[in-house]
Amino acid sequence: MFAIIRDxxxxxxxxxxxxxxxxxxxxxxxxxxxxxxxxxMIYVVPPDMPPSLSYWFGxxxxxxxxFWQLSYAFRNTLTFGVMVAAISRIISxxxxxxxxxxxxxxxxxxxxxxxxxxxxxxxxxxxxVYFVLRSNLDMFTLALIMGCLGWPFDARLIxxxxxxxxxxxxxxxxxxxxxxxxxxxxxxxxxxxxPIVLATAIANMIWSIGMEVTLAxxxxxxxxxxTVGTTLYWANNHSAMIVGVWWWILIPVILIVTLFxxxxxxxxxxxEYIDPRSRLRRMGxx
Amino acid sequence: MxxxxxxxxxxxxxxYYRMAYFGIDRxxxxxxxxxxxxxxxxxxGIAGESSSGKTSLIKVLAAAIRPxxxxxxxxxxxxxxxxxxxxxxxxxxxxxxxRWKHLSYIMQGSMSVLNPxxxxxxxxxDFAFQPMGVDxxxxxxxxxxxxxxxxxxxxxxxxxxxxxSGGMRQRVTIALATVCQPEFIIADEPTTALDVVVQKDxxxxxxxxxxxxxxxxxxxxxxxxxxxNIADRIGIVYAGRLVEEGPTRTLFTAPKHPxxxxxxxxxxxxxxxxxxxxxxxxxxxxxxxxxxxxxxxRCPLAIDKCKTxxxxxxxxxxxxxxxxxxADEVKPLAPVAGQPAQVTP
Amino acid sequence: MRDYFTFVLKRLLQLxxxxxxxxxxxxxxxxxxxxxxxxxxxxxxxxxxxxxxxxIQDLRDALAALFGTDLPLHEKFLNFWGRFLVGDLGxxxxxxxxxxxxxxMRALPWTVGLLVTSILLSWTIGNILGGLGGxxxxxxxxxxxxxxxMGVQPIPxxxxxxxxxxxxxYFWPVMPxxxxxxxxxxxxxxxxxxxSVIHHSILPAASLVIVGLGISFLGMRAMVSNIVTEDYxxxxxxxxxxxxxxxxxxxxxxxxxxxxxxxxxALGGIFSGxxxxxxxxxxxGLGSLLVNAVNAGDTTLVLAVSSIAVIAVAGAIFVIDLxxxxxxxxxxxx
Ligand SMILES: Nc1ncnc2c1ncn2[C@@H]1O[C@H](COP(=O)(O)OP(=O)(O)O)[C@@H](O)[C@H]1O
Ligand SMILES: [Mg+2]
Numbered sequence: 001m002f003a004i005i006r007d008x009x010x011x012x013x014x015x016x017x018x019x020x021x022x023x024x025x026x027x028x029x030x031x032x033x034x035x036x037x038x039x040x041m042i043y044v045v046p047p048d049m050p051p052s053l054s055y056w057f058g059x060x061x062x063x064x065x066x067f068w069q070l071s072y073a074f075r076n077t078l079t080f081g082v083m084v085a086a087i088s089r090i091i092s093x094x095x096x097x098x099x100x101x102x103x104x105x106x107x108x109x110x111x112x113x114x115x116x117x118x119x120x121x122x123x124x125x126x127x128x129v130y131f132v133l134r135s136n137l138d139m140f141t142l143a144l145i146m147g148c149l150g151w152p153f154d155a156r157l158i159x160x161x162x163x164x165x166x167x168x169x170x171x172x173x174x175x176x177x178x179x180x181x182x183x184x185x186x187x188x189x190x191x192x193x194x195p196i197v198l199a200t201a202i203a204n205m206i207w208s209i210g211m212e213v214t215l216a217x218x219x220x221x222x223x224x225x226x227t228v229g230t231t232l233y234w235a236n237n238h239s240a241m242i243v244g245v246w247w248w249i250l251i252p253v254i255l256i257v258t259l260f261x262x263x264x265x266x267x268x269x270x271x272e273y274i275d276p277r278s279r280l281r282r283m284g285x286x
Numbered sequence: 287m288x289x290x291x292x293x294x295x296x297x298x299x300x301x302y303y304r305m306a307y308f309g310i311d312r313x314x315x316x317x318x319x320x321x322x323x324x325x326x327x328x329x330x331g332i333a334g335e336s337s338s339g340k341t342s343l344i345k346v347l348a349a350a351i352r353p354x355x356x357x358x359x360x361x362x363x364x365x366x367x368x369x370x371x372x373x374x375x376x377x378x379x380x381x382x383x384x385r386w387k388h389l390s391y392i393m394q395g396s397m398s399v400l401n402p403x404x405x406x407x408x409x410x411x412d413f414a415f416q417p418m419g420v421d422x423x424x425x426x427x428x429x430x431x432x433x434x435x436x437x438x439x440x441x442x443x444x445x446x447x448x449x450x451s452g453g454m455r456q457r458v459t460i461a462l463a464t465v466c467q468p469e470f471i472i473a474d475e476p477t478t479a480l481d482v483v484v485q486k487d488x489x490x491x492x493x494x495x496x497x498x499x500x501x502x503x504x505x506x507x508x509x510x511x512x513x514x515n516i517a518d519r520i521g522i523v524y525a526g527r528l529v530e531e532g533p534t535r536t537l538f539t540a541p542k543h544p545x546x547x548x549x550x551x552x553x554x555x556x557x558x559x560x561x562x563x564x565x566x567x568x569x570x571x572x573x574x575x576x577x578x579x580x581x582x583x584r585c586p587l588a589i590d591k592c593k594t595x596x597x598x599x600x601x602x603x604x605x606x607x608x609x610x611x612x613a614d615e616v617k618p619l620a621p622v623a624g625q626p627a628q629v630t631p
Numbered sequence: 632m633r634d635y636f637t638f639v640l641k642r643l644l645q646l647x648x649x650x651x652x653x654x655x656x657x658x659x660x661x662x663x664x665x666x667x668x669x670x671x672x673x674x675x676x677x678x679x680x681x682x683x684x685x686x687i688q689d690l691r692d693a694l695a696a697l698f699g700t701d702l703p704l705h706e707k708f709l710n711f712w713g714r715f716l717v718g719d720l721g722x723x724x725x726x727x728x729x730x731x732x733x734x735x736m737r738a739l740p741w742t743v744g745l746l747v748t749s750i751l752l753s754w755t756i757g758n759i760l761g762g763l764g765g766x767x768x769x770x771x772x773x774x775x776x777x778x779x780x781m782g783v784q785p786i787p788x789x790x791x792x793x794x795x796x797x798x799x800x801y802f803w804p805v806m807p808x809x810x811x812x813x814x815x816x817x818x819x820x821x822x823x824x825x826x827s828v829i830h831h832s833i834l835p836a837a838s839l840v841i842v843g844l845g846i847s848f849l850g851m852r853a854m855v856s857n858i859v860t861e862d863y864x865x866x867x868x869x870x871x872x873x874x875x876x877x878x879x880x881x882x883x884x885x886x887x888x889x890x891x892x893x894x895x896x897a898l899g900g901i902f903s904g905x906x907x908x909x910x911x912x913x914x915x916g917l918g919s920l921l922v923n924a925v926n927a928g929d930t931t932l933v934l935a936v937s938s939i940a941v942i943a944v945a946g947a948i949f950v951i952d953l954x955x956x957x958x959x960x961x962x963x964x965x
Contacts, residue, residue: 123903128660131925131933210787214907217789218922253790260786350869382871399866401881403959413870446960
């Protein structure tokens, strides 16, 4: 694992840039632990101040310092993304390895459900869920729901890799030496699918964060929790653009785009590392 | 050495796969210093176990190389009538002008060389119409006549590739490669994926085409019994090098390289129940081949000299060359009564 | 031909099953909502007209009968389907007593028009450029386009739409940024009206096209860079088949098949994209209607929009499925 990351940072410029971008945003989010104000307090600073030396990112119409506000927002948004990724990874690894290694009817049943989940229209479902739960829809519930919806593509990918591993020499050795299927799956096969897990986890974060922003912008989440989405919602709600408080929108948009591009570069470089065909192409293109 | 009857001469040809990825540089020497010539109107067989560089060699001959494979050194010259051309020195227009008309290539894995979403007739018109240089009507007349000559129904022109069996697809590919009556045909393992009966038909077909048109065929397969059936001369490739070359009968009866002796000796024969001693060890890794003679780690006759000095390919008989320090001591593995039993030309 | 007919029939059954399952799911989810439409209307009326308790009780009973709120869930479900099949989805709350289906039908042409145009544009252009980009991997322009598409890809529709509003609405105000047509033209089959509709649709369509173009470009380019290594492409190139022929009839033609399936799978996502786009541009389509319905707690209308959306998306996928065997002879129409 560490060898992979070392190789990537050394030879893959996309990976390095991605690390830097994501790193900056993460540091910014971590700064919220040292924030002088709480995230929900309003009218603590003069409202509508443009970015300046005392307020780096300006202040918003609700009298909040945008620097700290956004720091909280990114902390929540990143936590949310990691939660969804973790939940959906657990499901996709389990389903993928079980289906790939055990095969037979287990595979058929799991892939049947997989196909159903693949075809679910997630965004409308989330809207309906909000319609029912309203402001009870907190971040954790949303993460749980999205985690339970966002696994099927990755499970299929892991399954296909694990199918290939089943016929390899070392699996047969392990089986003959009496290892239990569980041990084989988690000790022998899991390390092989780890790079894929990592790459898909990051892609999954892009997806879930994008979804959260979208829902929040429409006002379909709990609007009292500062996230990137709710920040934009409030900016919109206060007609920030029309009254000229452009930094309230522009700064979060720049930061979130930075995060997206950073994460995206990470998946691209990891995928390239995983896919031997793109490796060949890279050599061929020289 | 260049003979007026030679259609192709190859001198000191080297072609390597060169790769650099995540800091690891690799160089696979798949074609290493090969010199040979192909005559007019002959079937030249190239033999050798899998991964020995056969495909790489003939890709270079067919001017069909893609990165990471590149020609590192050497020269090759085709002579078609009064055209004399080295595809690696000529412009791509010049090379395209000889393709299909003079030089055609049947790729390994012919199962997948036809466009899966278009009918066969499109492949014929795409590939052969321009090189043939006639009007549409004549083109289709000739194509139909050619198919009939090869005992293929012209109806297959309307089929999609997936509607044909493997053997049928292979025959279509051969028909496609020969419809312009080229002087030089390169065929890579055209019979490998087929079952024995179909294999025989396809071989007969290639032989027929070659006789009718008087062209030269370079025929690659790892299967020595197929070579016995079709080749006039055979070149044996081991680990990227040509180790022996000679008329088919000579190689089968009096091989002058221990590797050839092994290949010939391990062919099953009717009435022969002795178990064959398998060659020990694995084929060498071409990224890091053994020093000296590349065969020495597996060779029953190896001496110290073989480990350090590369044996040159030297004439050992009439149009018979071998690269072995102990060529004189090579004995056929089993007492040979004529030729292998399957050989029924 | 008979094979194809049976194939169509089978797909039709599948379509019916998907539509039934989708709408039923939407029914059950929306009926989990604690909001009672009866209470909402009663409160609204009571707030306006003051409270005569008797009159209110009458109203409540009448509404309960109308919405069928007192029935157990399974009877509600059967009722719903019974009325659904004759095209009655119940009265909306948002614009009580206008039938929900009327609101939906009024919004539908806007969304369909926007979607069909932008999908056709982005899919065609994206695939052609992507095909060329995969084949000519060293072309400067196509490479730059790829980098741009990569940059846009991870960004949600909302942000793109928003940037367009900023650029063409505030900084360089040349485009209308809200509504489906100008208020000062009368709807009708006139030149003014049609011009106004087109003018208003440019920005929303552009935001959908920009994202969609990037996605189909990248998908096609990835597909093509795999297909160019296929034997049949290599072989055609070796045989000296003309390059344009190889690009269109060997490479793009083969890549189109999976790209079409990809489009079918992406339709749901694209539809989600319009919800946001319409909201940003206050476009009078299904998306805006859905958002308003959700905010107003209008169960009937939410269900109506969801149902029509299910039918529309499933129907579009059905059509694509029918084209598939015509494009790929290997697909067995059994
Ligand atoms: N695309 C490639 N990249 C790197 N090495 C290759 C490639 N194709 C073949 N090789 C290597 O070149 C050597 C010769 O392969 P090949 O010419 O295909 O042998 P044969 O046709 O005799 O089986 C092998 O060691 C193989 O691993
Ligand atoms: Mg080969």
